[in-house]
Amino acid sequence: MGYRVAIVGATGAVGQGIAKKLQERNFPADEILFLASARSAGSKVEFGGKEFTVEEAVPERFDGVDIAFFSAGGSVSKQLAPEAVRRGAVVIDNTSAFRMDPDTPLVVPEVNREALKEHRGLIANPNCSTIQMVAALEPVRRKYGLKKVIVSTYQAVSGAGAAAIGELGKQSEDMDNRAGAEAELLPVKGDKKHYPIAFNAVPQIDVFSEDGYTFEEWKMINETKKIMGMPELSVAATCVRLPVVTGHSESVYFETGNPSADAAGIRESLHAAEGITVMDDPENQAYPMPLFAEGKDDVFVGRLRRDLDTPGAFHFWVVADNLLKGAALNSIQIAEALIADGLLKGEDADGTRQHSDGDGHAVR
Amino acid sequence: MGYRVAIVGATGAVGQGIAKKLQERNFPADEILFLASARSAGSKVEFGGKEFTVEEAVPERFDGVDIAFFSAGGSVSKQLAPEAVRRGAVVIDNTSAFRMDPDTPLVVPEVNREALKEHRGLIANPNCSTIQMVAALEPVRRKYGLKKVIVSTYQAVSGAGAAAIGELGKQSEDMDNRAGAEAELLPVKGDKKHYPIAFNAVPQIDVFSEDGYTFEEWKMINETKKIMGMPELSVAATCVRLPVVTGHSESVYFETGNPSADAAGIRESLHAAEGITVMDDPENQAYPMPLFAEGKDDVFVGRLRRDLDTPGAFHFWVVADNLLKGAALNSIQIAEALIADGLLKGEDADGTRQHSDGDGHAVR
Incomplete structure (x- = not known):
């Protein structure tokens, strides 16, 4: 059984790159939600040869989401990432909103993968440069x-x-x-x-x-x-x-x-x-x-x-x-490391997926 | 009375820039010779609204030349600059041919104008960067x-x-x-x-x-x-x-x-x-x-x-x-400094032009 994944900012270059890379790397996703601000909601994105409608990113959309990739700007992340975490998702945030927050791991897996162990539901993806x-x-x-x-x-x-x-x-x-x-x-x-x-x-x-x-x-x-x-x-x-x-x-x-x-x-x-x-x-x-x-x-x-x-x-x-190692790819590598290291909620260290009750994580 | 100036590499971007800047700065030139390699000889250049034919740069063309600007490549400078100096010209060389020669001043007038005093007929213009x-x-x-x-x-x-x-x-x-x-x-x-x-x-x-x-x-x-x-x-x-x-x-x-x-x-x-x-x-x-x-x-x-x-x-x-401060302009500023400092042959320190006998300088 795979994960329920949300991409916030699904119409942007990084969001598109994340969708493409998830597919390319056979990321264990059962379902992908394409989300965006109200302005972009309703537009279409292509994934795996099918067309999907982008939905507005509202807090309720994160119910039951395991992993949420955010790349819709800092203000969207500041507002919605804590909501997603509160609902049990692990957020991997591409914006600068939480990067320097002392409680948020800022991770390049090849460099500081061990910092993921301290995560509280939110992990920041560093600046591309x-x-x-x-x-x-x-x-x-x-x-x-x-x-x-x-x-x-x-x-x-x-x-x-x-x-x-x-x-x-x-x-x-x-x-x-x-x-x-x-x-x-x-x-x-x-x-x-x-x-x-x-x-x-x-x-x-x-x-x-x-x-x-x-x-x-x-x-x-x-x-x-x-x-x-x-x-x-x-x-x-x-x-x-x-x-x-x-x-x-x-x-x-x-x-x-x-x-x-x-x-x-x-x-x-x-x-x-x-x-x-x-x-x-x-x-x-x-x-x-x-x-x-x-x-x-x-x-x-x-x-x-x-x-x-x-x-x-x-x-x-x-x-x-x-857009890849600088953004989409590194975000997915963070998610892969979380899975491999058993750091998603309701999951054993060997990566076996277990059903979660949706409130495994507290927000900072 | 002004100077007799030669531009070697007259069809190139730097040579063209030198011609343009000479005019713009009212450089005291009585005559300008447009010279180039055999390959470019015969082509036309415009100067002051008139058309001039580019002549082949052969040693004899430097007889009677006061100042020769070289920008036709290192091999042309290596071969012809000493010939021009032997014939009494002061050469300002834009190529890298003589830049690191210990006997050749390498000059940016705002920085080391005093190095011009040591010149032996040849001054190198540094690399643009x-x-x-x-x-x-x-x-x-x-x-x-x-x-x-x-x-x-x-x-x-x-x-x-x-x-x-x-x-x-x-x-x-x-x-x-x-x-x-x-x-x-x-x-x-x-x-x-x-x-x-x-x-x-x-x-x-x-x-x-x-x-x-x-x-x-x-x-x-x-x-x-x-x-x-x-x-x-x-x-x-x-x-x-x-x-x-x-x-x-x-x-x-x-x-x-x-x-x-x-x-x-x-x-x-x-x-x-x-x-x-x-x-x-x-x-x-x-x-x-x-x-x-x-x-x-x-x-x-x-x-x-x-x-x-x-x-x-x-x-x-x-x-x-x-092409300007990095090449043409700096070359002309070197020439202007030579004139102002009385460092052209047959010239008083106050810049008054005197007739030369054409053998005032020895080549290195």
Whole structure:
């Protein structure tokens, strides 16, 4: 017997990706509820060759739901995720609403799977840029340690939603008029100004905080420390949006603090890591690129080389599909880990499904 | 009486930019010779509303030339620049051929104008990515010092020539077929493999050296140390090509080594610096972007903020037109400095032109 799964934000890019991946990975789902805000309710989504009607996400819809994937924006999560948990669902939330809540595990299974044991019905899926970076850094940390990280990102527009892809596409058609292209959405839909993204690089993702950092940069800094369980880790981030459809890239400098660390040892640890593909053969021009990471599950790492000045410090280039490992895939991997580790309610550690009474979990 | 100027590589993007800027800045030129390789000789260029025929760059063409701007590739410079110098011209070379030659000054006038005094007829113009970075770092160094620099670049295709712009334009027309786009040129014309640049980010500029760094990265590292006269400076670079037509951007982390350095003081020093425009008002989403730096002379600096972990360390975002400050403009600024400082042959320190005998300089 399988699980009853709800996807909140079923019409969005991440929601669609979750549905597709559930199917692709033969996730043990008996039933899938496609939910969305009132605005999107009534629209149709396709799943397994059949058409389904999207229903409005109201608290009662979560009765009897085992696992609810939320990706309909922070305010929807804040309002409805506790309702879903109260009704017995385990919520895996893709928004930033609960990520820094001390009682909510923030999980990349390859890095901190054990944090799932502490969940109280709600697990947060990290920011897309954070996930791929910590996935690539974790094998390094385990082998050599980690002291300092400086990252500059090269982020795709699909992180800003399907409409942003349309905006990029339209602007790209007329390169000669690039400076005069109409922009209505990027860099941030709700912010005051909008700039063309085609043929441009925009050093703003999410709004600015008072200290000159954007919230995207703060997410990378704080989430990395939380996921790695290292409040003392030095992390700095500069986040930049590019005219790339899907696939975030990151130029990462890191200090292990271990002068005996070498590139060969790091490469070995990356090769052995689950979910990482090392693509690093400069002589044959093999390195990760977002255009070719699109649609792939793995985190791709290349351009690994030692820093020329600081012993034990290195640089690498990390690329992943921001909608998959950065969002949908990682969410499902969290659900799979919960099942495998017996951390869904009413379930034995061997993953055997048992009938639940619907009130197994308390909300925070 | 003005100077006799030659432009070698007159049909290329930089050569064209030099011609345009000479006119725009009322450079004291009596005559301009448009020269190129045999392949391009005979083609026409426009200058001041008139059409000129490009002539083949042979040694004899430099007889009587006062200033020769070279931007026709390293091999042309290696062969012809010494010939031009032997004939009395002062050569300002845009290629990498002589940049690291200990006897050749490598100059960004705002940074190391005094190095021009040591010239022996040949002055090298630095790499585009290097110029804008050192221009932005120099005011910081003068005020607070400089210990370590880590840069990740976001570089435009025009640095790879006019054909690369055409390739980007063609690929951009069909976003849906982005992964199947034809690529014949980028990342490096003469290298084995070519990848689409539209909707992509390619972490290779120039070919790879054996240590895993590209030559573009080595140029930024070595040229920065030479221009700043700081062989002990720590510099690391990751260079990435983007689907941007013109305008290089750089995410720069730097340590001053001075714990009392603050962002306000740095901002003040940048405001006071010649050739720098500070564009840094996050609340109003004001920050530099390549799309809007195109065609502008200045180096634009924004996103300045202190590093959260290392005292005296900061991050900023530097954008400039790679064909102007990165190439043509800096070359002409070198020539203007030579004139103003009386460092052309047969010239008084007050810039008064005197007739030369054509053998005033020895070649290295």
